[in-house]
Amino acid sequence: MSDFLFYISQIPKNQIFDLSDDEAGHLRVIRPRIKQTIRLTDGQGNLLTAKITKITKRKITIEQIGIKFIEKPPKPYIHLALAPTKNLDRLEWLIEKCTEIGFNRLTFLFTQYTERKHLKTDRLRRKVISALKQSKQVWLPQVDDLTDFSEFLASTEAEQKFIAYVDTKNPTHLIQVVQPQKTYCLLIGPEGDFSPSELEEALEAGFQKVSLGKNRLRTETAGIVGCHILNLANLM
Amino acid sequence: MSDFLFYISQIPKNQIFDLSDDEAGHLRVIRPRIKQTIRLTDGQGNLLTAKITKITKRKITIEQIGIKFIEKPPKPYIHLALAPTKNLDRLEWLIEKCTEIGFNRLTFLFTQYTERKHLKTDRLRRKVISALKQSKQVWLPQVDDLTDFSEFLASTEAEQKFIAYVDTKNPTHLIQVVQPQKTYCLLIGPEGDFSPSELEEALEAGFQKVSLGKNRLRTETAGIVGCHILNLANLM
Incomplete structure (x- = not known):
C-alpha cells in the first residue's frame, strides 16, 4: 500500500474510474505501477482503497476495492x-x-x-x-x-x-x-x-x-x- | 517615538554614528525625519534610543540618547x-x-x-x-x-x-x-x-x-x- 493519500472531489458511482488530471499528475510523481493499491479521500470522511488498473499517457484508471467512512467528532x-x-x-x-x-x-x-x-x-x-x-x-x-x-x-x-x-x-x-x-x-x-x-x-x-x-x-x-x-x- | 525597532550589530563607542546601509534602507521605508526618535537593538539585550541628526542620499546619521540593558532570563x-x-x-x-x-x-x-x-x-x-x-x-x-x-x-x-x-x-x-x-x-x-x-x-x-x-x-x-x-x- 502506498503511503500517500489522494483526493477526489466526489466518490464515483462506478467501481472503475479515471483519476482527475491533477491527481493523476500527483500520482505519476511516485511512479505508479499496475495493481498498486492507493488510498483516496473526498474530504467528506470517506477513505477509499483502490487498485491501479490502467496507466496511459493521458489517463490513470483505478478500481475501488473498499470504502470506509470516518465520523467527524462534532467537537472541538x-x-x-x-x-x-x-x-x-x-x-x-x-x-x-x-x-x-x-x-x-x-x-x-x-x-x-x-x-x-x-x-x-x-x-x-x-x-x-x-x-x-x-x-x-x-x-x-x-x-x-x-x-x-x-x-x-x-x-x-x-x-x-x-x-x-x-x-x-x-x-x-x-x-x-x-x-x-x-x-x-x-x-x-x-x-x-x-x-x-x-x-x-x-x-x-x-x-x-x-x-x-x-x-x-x-x-x-x-x-x-x-x-x-x-x-x-x-x-x- | 517610532513604533519600529532597528538593528545594529554592535553598539558604537561614538555618540553619533551612521546606520549601516541595510538599516538605513529599512528606515527610509518609514520616511524618516530629522529629530525623529528611533529605537535600535544589538540583539544582545541592549535597547538603544537615538535621534536622527542627518539624512543624505548616502547616509543616515543618528545620535544616541539613552541605552537600556534587558536581562535575558536563563530559563526557559x-x-x-x-x-x-x-x-x-x-x-x-x-x-x-x-x-x-x-x-x-x-x-x-x-x-x-x-x-x-x-x-x-x-x-x-x-x-x-x-x-x-x-x-x-x-x-x-x-x-x-x-x-x-x-x-x-x-x-x-x-x-x-x-x-x-x-x-x-x-x-x-x-x-x-x-x-x-x-x-x-x-x-x-x-x-x-x-x-x-x-x-x-x-x-x-x-x-x-x-x-x-x-x-x-x-x-x-x-x-x-x-x-x-x-x-x-x-x-x-
Missing part, C-alpha cells in the same frame, strides 16, 4: 476568522499550516484596516486540499470568502468566542481561558489590528479579548499559533 | 535541532516564525535521511534579524551550521531532551511531559524521519520520544509547533 470545532494579509504567500502558508495542525473553518474578514478588498480563494482552497493529503486527513476544512466584520459577528454561534488583541494592560492568554470540547471562534486582526470600535463591537457580541503571547506576531503567525492552542486545549 | 532556554528541508523557503519560514514565537538556539542536523548536504546559513541569519525587529525583541537567537547527528547528541546538555518521532504505538504528547522553567532540546527529523538506529542512539543519550500531534506534520511545521509548545509550557 475550530473556526478561525482572520483579516487577510496583503501578501498572498503568507495566506497560503497560513492555510497550509493550519490544515496540517487541524481546523474546521476559516473565514476571511473585511475590517476597517484590511488593505485587501478582494480575495480569490480558489488557490487557497487548492492549498487546503494538498495539505489535507499531505497530513493524511479525511475531512476538508471549509474556506469562506471575504466577509464583512459586523456581518460575521452577528452570524457566529460558537460556544467560546475569542478576539486576539494586543493589549499590554489585559494580557489574558488564550491558553488560560480555552475549555476543552467546545466549539470555538477566534478573530485575528489585520496588520494594523482591529480598530477600537471593532474591538468594542466584538466584546458586545460576546467575544472575549485574549493574548497569543508576549511577542508581537504577524497576522499569519497569530493564526497558526491560535489554531494550535485550540488544538492543544483538547489534548491536555 | 529553547534549543531546536532540526534536519533541514530540501526547500530553502520552508526553512526561512520556520526560522521567521520561531523567532516571532521565541527560541534561543537552532542547530541544523545532518542525519541519515537528510537530503541536504550543505546549508548556507547567512540568509537564514538575516531572516532571524528581520523577525527579531518585527517582533520587537532584544535577544538574537543563535543559528548553528549543519552538524552531524551523533556529534550533536554527545554535545547537548539540556535538562529536558526530546525527540519528535512519529510512532502510533507510543503517542506521548510533548505538552504532557514538558516542565516549566527548564532548558530544553528538541530534535526534529527530516522528511523521511530519523532512522531507527538514530532513534535508538537518541534514547540512549537521554532523549525522550514525543509526539507533536495526531496529524503528520511537515518538518518545518513540526519545528514551529514544537517551539510553540515549549513556550506555552512556561505560561501555564
Whole structure:
C-alpha cells in the first residue's frame, strides 16, 4: 500500500474510474505501477482503497476495492476568522499550516484596516486540499470568502468566542481561558489590528479579548499559533 | 517615538554614528525625519534610543540618547535541532516564525535521511534579524551550521531532551511531559524521519520520544509547533 493519500472531489458511482488530471499528475510523481493499491479521500470522511488498473499517457484508471467512512467528532470545532494579509504567500502558508495542525473553518474578514478588498480563494482552497493529503486527513476544512466584520459577528454561534488583541494592560492568554470540547471562534486582526470600535463591537457580541503571547506576531503567525492552542486545549 | 525597532550589530563607542546601509534602507521605508526618535537593538539585550541628526542620499546619521540593558532570563532556554528541508523557503519560514514565537538556539542536523548536504546559513541569519525587529525583541537567537547527528547528541546538555518521532504505538504528547522553567532540546527529523538506529542512539543519550500531534506534520511545521509548545509550557 502506498503511503500517500489522494483526493477526489466526489466518490464515483462506478467501481472503475479515471483519476482527475491533477491527481493523476500527483500520482505519476511516485511512479505508479499496475495493481498498486492507493488510498483516496473526498474530504467528506470517506477513505477509499483502490487498485491501479490502467496507466496511459493521458489517463490513470483505478478500481475501488473498499470504502470506509470516518465520523467527524462534532467537537472541538475550530473556526478561525482572520483579516487577510496583503501578501498572498503568507495566506497560503497560513492555510497550509493550519490544515496540517487541524481546523474546521476559516473565514476571511473585511475590517476597517484590511488593505485587501478582494480575495480569490480558489488557490487557497487548492492549498487546503494538498495539505489535507499531505497530513493524511479525511475531512476538508471549509474556506469562506471575504466577509464583512459586523456581518460575521452577528452570524457566529460558537460556544467560546475569542478576539486576539494586543493589549499590554489585559494580557489574558488564550491558553488560560480555552475549555476543552467546545466549539470555538477566534478573530485575528489585520496588520494594523482591529480598530477600537471593532474591538468594542466584538466584546458586545460576546467575544472575549485574549493574548497569543508576549511577542508581537504577524497576522499569519497569530493564526497558526491560535489554531494550535485550540488544538492543544483538547489534548491536555 | 517610532513604533519600529532597528538593528545594529554592535553598539558604537561614538555618540553619533551612521546606520549601516541595510538599516538605513529599512528606515527610509518609514520616511524618516530629522529629530525623529528611533529605537535600535544589538540583539544582545541592549535597547538603544537615538535621534536622527542627518539624512543624505548616502547616509543616515543618528545620535544616541539613552541605552537600556534587558536581562535575558536563563530559563526557559529553547534549543531546536532540526534536519533541514530540501526547500530553502520552508526553512526561512520556520526560522521567521520561531523567532516571532521565541527560541534561543537552532542547530541544523545532518542525519541519515537528510537530503541536504550543505546549508548556507547567512540568509537564514538575516531572516532571524528581520523577525527579531518585527517582533520587537532584544535577544538574537543563535543559528548553528549543519552538524552531524551523533556529534550533536554527545554535545547537548539540556535538562529536558526530546525527540519528535512519529510512532502510533507510543503517542506521548510533548505538552504532557514538558516542565516549566527548564532548558530544553528538541530534535526534529527530516522528511523521511530519523532512522531507527538514530532513534535508538537518541534514547540512549537521554532523549525522550514525543509526539507533536495526531496529524503528520511537515518538518518545518513540526519545528514551529514544537517551539510553540515549549513556550506555552512556561505560561501555564
